[in-house]
Amino acid sequence: MPTDTSHPAGADVPAHTPAEHDTHPGSQPALQVQDLVYSYGERRALDGVSFDVAPGEIFGLLGPNGSGKTTLFSILSTLKRPQGGSAHIFGLDVTGAADRVRAVLGVAFQHPSIDPQLTCTENLHHQGHLYGQRGSALATRSAELLERFGLADRAGDRAGTLSGGMQRRLELAKTLLHQPRILVLDEPATGLDVSARGLLWEDLKRLQGETGVTIVLTTHLMQEADRCDRLAVMNRGKIAVIGSPAALKDEIGGEVLHIEAESPDVLAVDIQKRFGHEVTAVDGEVRLEDARAHRLVPELIEAFPGRVRSVRISPPTLEDVFLHATGHTFHEEESDSPANGKSA
Amino acid sequence: MTFIMPAATLAHREVVRFGRQRSRVLGALLTPVVFWVLLGSGLGSSFSSTVTAGDTTYLEYFFPGTLALIVLFTAIFSSISLIEDRHQGFLQAVLAAPASRASIALGKITGSTILATFQGMLLLALAPAAGLSLSWSAIPMVFVACLALAFALGALGFAVAWKIDSVQGFHSIMNLLLLPMWVLSGALFPAEGAAGWLRFLLTINPLTYGVAALRRALYPPEAVAAGALPSFGLSIAVTLAFGLVCYIGATLMVSRDDTA
Numbered sequence: 032m033p034t035d036t037s038h039p040a041g042a043d044v045p046a047h048t049p050a051e052h053d054t055h056p057g058s059q060p061a062l063q064v065q066d067l068v069y070s071y072g073e074r075r076a077l078d079g080v081s082f083d084v085a086p087g088e089i090f091g092l093l094g095p096n097g098s099g100k101t102t103l104f105s106i107l108s109t110l111k112r113p114q115g116g117s118a119h120i121f122g123l124d125v126t127g128a129a130d131r132v133r134a135v136l137g138v139a140f141q142h143p144s145i146d147p148q149l150t151c152t153e154n155l156h157h158q159g160h161l162y163g164q165r166g167s168a169l170a171t172r173s174a175e176l177l178e179r180f181g182l183a184d185r186a187g188d189r190a191g192t193l194s195g196g197m198q199r200r201l202e203l204a205k206t207l208l209h210q211p212r213i214l215v216l217d218e219p220a221t222g223l224d225v226s227a228r229g230l231l232w233e234d235l236k237r238l239q240g241e242t243g244v245t246i247v248l249t250t251h252l253m254q255e256a257d258r259c260d261r262l263a264v265m266n267r268g269k270i271a272v273i274g275s276p277a278a279l280k281d282e283i284g285g286e287v288l289h290i291e292a293e294s295p296d297v298l299a300v301d302i303q304k305r306f307g308h309e310v311t312a313v314d315g316e317v318r319l320e321d322a323r324a325h326r327l328v329p330e331l332i333e334a335f336p337g338r339v340r341s342v343r344i345s346p347p348t349l350e351d352v353f354l355h356a357t358g359h360t361f362h363e364e365e366s367d368s369p370a371n372g373k374s375a
Numbered sequence: 376m377t378f379i380m381p382a383a384t385l386a387h388r389e390v391v392r393f394g395r396q397r398s399r400v401l402g403a404l405l406t407p408v409v410f411w412v413l414l415g416s417g418l419g420s421s422f423s424s425t426v427t428a429g430d431t432t433y434l435e436y437f438f439p440g441t442l443a444l445i446v447l448f449t450a451i452f453s454s455i456s457l458i459e460d461r462h463q464g465f466l467q468a469v470l471a472a473p474a475s476r477a478s479i480a481l482g483k484i485t486g487s488t489i490l491a492t493f494q495g496m497l498l499l500a501l502a503p504a505a506g507l508s509l510s511w512s513a514i515p516m517v518f519v520a521c522l523a524l525a526f527a528l529g530a531l532g533f534a535v536a537w538k539i540d541s542v543q544g545f546h547s548i549m550n551l552l553l554l555p556m557w558v559l560s561g562a563l564f565p566a567e568g569a570a571g572w573l574r575f576l577l578t579i580n581p582l583t584y585g586v587a588a589l590r591r592a593l594y595p596p597e598a599v600a601a602g603a604l605p606s607f608g609l610s611i612a613v614t615l616a617f618g619l620v621c622y623i624g625a626t627l628m629v630s631r632d633d634t635a
Contacts, residue, residue: 109471130473133472133473138471141464142462142463143463143464144465146388146392146463148392148395149391158468160381161381161469162472162473163473164380205468
């Protein structure tokens with residue numbers, strides 16, 4: 032960053048560097064992303080993404096397919112270079128200091144990177160060698176990790192013979208071998224059944240507690256996003272909202288009303304006119320967020336006789352957070368509707 | 376240490392994987408044998424003996440080309456494994472490691488070189504059984520020639536496969552580039568007697584020098600129509616230089632890669 036020489040003499044303001052706008056001076060963020068831009072030809076996959084992750088946090092990037100989270104993951108894992116903006120891991124630039132970043136970074140890809148032809152132990156030894164480890168230290172560390180992830184009795188078996196859940200655990204063991212300070216995981220629960228997913232999360236939480244490692248993961252599953260400490264909701268290359276899952280849900284309000292109607296679009300407009308409430312019509316229903324939405328139910332039914340088929344009240348979910356922040360449902364976005372006209 | 380260890384482990388992995396896939400061993404070894412016997416015997420009867428010296432049969436003439444083919448096939452298999460590594464996610468994990476890009480390329484190419492040389496030498500062991508007389512002194516020369524050729528083709532295969540993201544795509548490149556290179560290497564027919572433009576292609580084809588090195592190594596000078604062939608030393612030098620250029624190109628591609 033060039034030093035700003037335009038400050039008037041006497042104003043001893045230091046040139047602003049990315050590391051300085053941290054609100055807690057002295058505590059360096061584990062990850063700092065600033066104005067990240069990446070395009071595939073015409074299509075902007077990342078359109079000015081900025082956020083910080085504190086050390087020891089489990090941070091989720093929630094977004095539908097095509098929201099840019101995988102591109103972001105590739106940049107954080109040093110495999111893609113940002114076309115604009117920057118990303119720093121513990122103060123190290125992911126492009127300028129890629130090798131030093133790689134040494135503190137543990138990456139798990141969506142496609143398992145373990146070699147099915149090699150045994151569990153061979154997979155770990157291979158990984159260790161790539162990181163310059165060797166000998167008895169490597170052997171001990173590998174054995175420890177296999178033990179820790181419940182794979183000790185399969186150590187000599189080829190990785191290809193393991194179950195999906197076990198392969199994930201081996202993948203995680205491989206990622207942890209060089210004791211990274213930050214883990215970056217792309218859709219870690221993909222292809223896992225509910226119980227294997229539960230185990231994976233137990234592992235992640237345990238890791239966080241024991242080693243204080245920072246974990247950044249991408250997901251398109253709400254249940255998974257709910258378990259993160261903090262969350263950035265991504266949509267079309269931008270961050271829609273950011274915060275803890277609870278805070279994001281609280282922001283919406285206490286309750287969500289789901290009103291099923293013959294013509295939800297028309298009803299939405301009418302409700303807005305009559306009650307001044309912000310409402311949205313999606314998936315064939317009208318949604319209304321309010322701290323005390325249940326009180327509106329009788330009024331609604333009286334105000335629009337015959338037009339309301341049913342009313343359901345639920346606490347807000349991350350689904351609602353996404354809808355609130357982007358104006359469309361997660362699944363609409365998943366099924367990809369580029370003509371939706373939101374040019375934000 | 377971050378250079379040697381990653382390269383060594385990647386090369387080691389290639390060898391281990393190879394041994395665990397029996398079909399690859401069989402395919403890469405048997406195809407050239409079948410090629411050699413069928414094509415060599417078939418063409419031999421209609422092949423003019425004037426282009427080879429004296430009593431060389433076509434089967435003998437064709438043997439160095441067969442060795443080159445076996446090396447080529449192994450290099451191709453290794454290049455395909457690079458594409459598979461990328462698809463499976465294995466390669467991405469390698470690239471995310473703090474290993475030098477040059478050592479990553481070298482590891483993969485070395486693995487391919489070891490396998491191709493091993494298979495070349497295996498075919499050489501079959502040569503006496505097929506009636507080819509070999510002197511013991513030929514063996515180290517054949518080994519060196521195989522090694523140089525295997526390195527060159529391994530590096531070429533790596534450089535070609537790096538930017539290709541499907542096995543099908545690689546097959547078309549293979550048919551378009553690698554097999555014609557082999558056909559025009561002096562493996563099937565010698566340069567003398569060929570049309571001028573063909574002779575030119577033979578001269579600029581780096582593979583010609585690999586095949587020439589093998590031919591020089593296998594047969595005594597008086598049996599090789601020696602005047603037309605580059606010397607053993609020159610052949611090895613050109614082959615290694617070509618391999619080095621491909622290796623440097625491969626390393627640059629890995630360093631600049633932005634598509635993983």
